[in-house]
Each structure stands twice: as structure tokens, then as C-alpha cells.
Amino acid sequence: MSVAMSIVDIAVSRLNEEGGARVMKVNVTVGELSGVEAGAVEFCYSACAMGTAAEGSELVIERVAARAVCGECAREFKPDNPLAICPQCGAFGGRIVSGEELYVDNISVE
Amino acid sequence: MRIIDVKKDVLSKNDQIAAGIREKLRQRGIVAINFISSPGSGKTTMLVKTIEDLKSRVPIAVLEGDQQTDNDARKIAATGAPVIQINTQSACHLDAAMVEEALEKLGFAGPGFLFIENVGNLVCPASYDLGEEMKVALVSVTEGEDKPVKYPKAFRSSSAMIITKTDLLPHLDLDMGRLLDYSMKVNQSLKVFHVSAKTGDGMDDWYDFLLSLLQER
Numbered sequence: 001m002s003v004a005m006s007i008v009d010i011a012v013s014r015l016n017e018e019g020g021a022r023v024m025k026v027n028v029t030v031g032e033l034s035g036v037e038a039g040a041v042e043f044c045y046s047a048c049a050m051g052t053a054a055e056g057s058e059l060v061i062e063r064v065a066a067r068a069v070c071g072e073c074a075r076e077f078k079p080d081n082p083l084a085i086c087p088q089c090g091a092f093g094g095r096i097v098s099g100e101e102l103y104v105d106n107i108s109v110e
Numbered sequence: 111m112r113i114i115d116v117k118k119d120v121l122s123k124n125d126q127i128a129a130g131i132r133e134k135l136r137q138r139g140i141v142a143i144n145f146i147s148s149p150g151s152g153k154t155t156m157l158v159k160t161i162e163d164l165k166s167r168v169p170i171a172v173l174e175g176d177q178q179t180d181n182d183a184r185k186i187a188a189t190g191a192p193v194i195q196i197n198t199q200s201a202c203h204l205d206a207a208m209v210e211e212a213l214e215k216l217g218f219a220g221p222g223f224l225f226i227e228n229v230g231n232l233v234c235p236a237s238y239d240l241g242e243e244m245k246v247a248l249v250s251v252t253e254g255e256d257k258p259v260k261y262p263k264a265f266r267s268s269s270a271m272i273i274t275k276t277d278l279l280p281h282l283d284l285d286m287g288r289l290l291d292y293s294m295k296v297n298q299s300l301k302v303f304h305v306s307a308k309t310g311d312g313m314d315d316w317y318d319f320l321l322s323l324l325q326e327r
Contacts, residue, residue, distance in 0.1 A: 002201060006120045018114050028120070035237045035263055036120075083259060083295045092295050104116040 003036050003102075004044035010104045011054050020109035023054040027108075031101035032066040066099030124238055127206035131213065131241025139221025141323045144240050146264055147248035148257070149230030152274040152307060154182045156248065157225055159307040161189040164317060168324065169222030173212050175204040175229045182227065192216060203234035206241060221327065223320065232261035243323065244269035251275050251284050258293040265293055270301040272316065277306035 011026045030038045038061045045059040068079040070086035071094065077087050084094035119125070135142050145153045154174075161170050172193040174183040183195035194212045196204060209226065218224060226242060228235040236245075247268040249257045252275060258265040265271065271293055279286075293300055301319065305312035 002205060003120055006123060009123065010116060010118050010120065014114055014116050014118075020112075020114075024111055033263075035233065083262075083292075093298065102121065103119045106113050106115050106117075108111050108113050110111050 001044050001048070004041050004048040007041070007045065007059070007104055008048045008052055008054050011057070011107045012052050014104075014107055015053055015109050018109065021053070022110055023049075023057045023107050024110050025058045025060060025108035026054065027060050027062065027105040029062045029064060029101045029103055029105050031064040031099040033096060033099035034102040036102055038063055062105070064098055064101050067097050068094030069097050070094045121237065121239075124206045127210055128239035128241040131206060131210055132243075134213075135220070135224065135241060135243075136327075138219060139324075139327050140218065140224050141222075141320075141327065142224040142226060142240070142242040143320075144226045144228060144235075144242035144245045145248060146228045146232065146235040146245055146268065147230060147250075148232055148253060151230070151248040151250045151253065153227050153230070153248055154185055155307045156272065156274060156305070157227060158185055158189055159310070159313065160225075160316070160320075161186070161191045163313065164223075164320070165189065165191065168321070169218075169220070171216055171218040171222065171224050173204075173209060173216065173224070173226045175208075175227055177201075177229060192218060198229055202229055202231050203238050204228050204240055205238050209240045221324070223324070232257065232264040236261070236264040236267045246270045246272060248272045248274050249289070251278055251282055255285050255288040256292060258289070258296045262296045265296045265300065268297070268300065270303065270319070272303045272305055274305055274307065276304050276311060277309045 011023045015023050049055050066079050068084045069076050070091055072091035073089040075088045083092045085092045147153050170191050172186045174195045177198050180195040183193045186193040194216045196208050196212050245268040247264050303316045
């Protein structure tokens, strides 16, 4: 809920900076490892936007898959377990290179 | 219709407020510790014991986060430590704005410790910077071995882990080696404490660690 509210806040304050009547669409990038459930944000978004200049706007969430790079053999892989164990050499604790994103990419305004 | 570039982190506002809190606390010589755990891991008991044992040496203040009730704040208040209860209502975590407001009410001049007891939940509290010096994750021996791998973000964002209620170990089948192995795999630099607030076992290690943080100031 507070994530959806932050998205609305960011969109509306950017609209006010740039000048415009209302926000039509908001593009947000949400990584798989961000700790944010994209479905839950979508669910809350329209309620949070109500009564603001973003009321009725469309929320488009781009989901980013988790990727990690092994510290031992440098292989890039999908960390499908929390320990990020490398499928090639079995080392754990791969460095996460994507999937932690959580940002407002751009907005469409009128 | 035109497209305006934003590229702004959703939590940037929270992080900005948190940075301001951190700066203010440092100026006052306050070391802030953000306690995160599942409900019932023993955060409040741990705090009460810590305050009772250290209050004659260091000033301590507490912010208590819960969705409802001031039960925990009353337990803390009984120790004589200044405390503010934050009721988050529907929210499952504390955020920096709530902490900023509560700090004003608290009026803790420092130097000393500020303990922030987050809402009992290992998910969202991991994502919110409250301006603390460090997060400390608590896990009780009754919770099994796999909390660190089920909620890796909580243990990755923490600097220390306190294993609580160790007096119950004789009654349980907990595989301590596995719990430690899992936590190290999630976060190799995690500092681990084994404590029983009930018997006082292991509390001295925790106090030494806390006091060393204050001395680093």
C-alpha cells in the first residue's frame, strides 16, 4: 500500500514540476527480488490515485527477472533459491546483478 | 499526451528522510538499532532485559512499532526508559516519516542508544531504512532452522542476528548448525549472538558489542 502511495506521489510531483493537467499512465519497474509484490501494487494503485491528479491513470509494471553472477566462475545465472547457488560450480552467494529494481521509469501526462 | 522521464526510486522519499534522521542521530551521539523479527521472537523481552542491565551506564530510549495497542510500550515504560509507541494501523512496517515524527515527541537528547522495535514481520521492514546505525534480526530457537533462507532480505540487510530463548534448547530438536550455516550463506558478515533474556545467558556478549558501537563514536 505504501509503495503504491509513493508511486502516486512521485508521479504527481513530477507532473507538477513539468506542468500538465493530469497523469495518464505511469511506467514502473519492479524487480523480482525487490520485496514488492507487483500484483499487490496493481491492486492498491487505483485506490491510492483517487482524488489526485493521477486518478484513473493506468499503471504499467515492467517486471525484471533476478540474475546473479557467480563470484567463483563468473557464470551468470538465475538465482532460483535464496542462497544464489551457482549451477555450474556450486559456489553460493552469487552477486545479484538484476532483480532488485523498484523505480518509476516515466509518466505520460496530458 | 507526452512522456516525461522520471527514473526515481520508489523508496527515495523514505531514504531521503532516513538520511536526515541518521545525520541528526550521529550529531547527538545516538546509536540507533532497528530490531526486526517475526512476531513473538522476543524483541520486547530482549529490550526490557537490555535496558535493565545497561540503564545505569548508558541512556536508552525506545520507539515501539506495532499495528495496534501500546502493550509493548507499557512494558518498556516500566523500566523507566523514555518510549514512544507508534501504531502503524494497516501498515506492516515502520517507515522513516513515522520515526522522524516519533523522535520529535521522544525528545531524546543523547548520547546513548535508541532502540527501534519494528513491527513483527520479516518481509517489509527489511526494505525500509529508518536512519538506523544497523538492523539486527532476531530469531527464536522455536522458529526452526530456515528463517534466514525463507526471508533472506531481512538477514542480508541486518548486521547482526540474535538467536533468542536459548534456555528452551533442551526441549527442542533444533539443528543449530543448520541455522548458523543458512544464516552465513545468506550473509557472511552477520554477527551472531546466542542469548536467553530469561536466564541472562549470552547477554554479556551482546552488551559488549553494543557498547563497542557507542565507543566507536
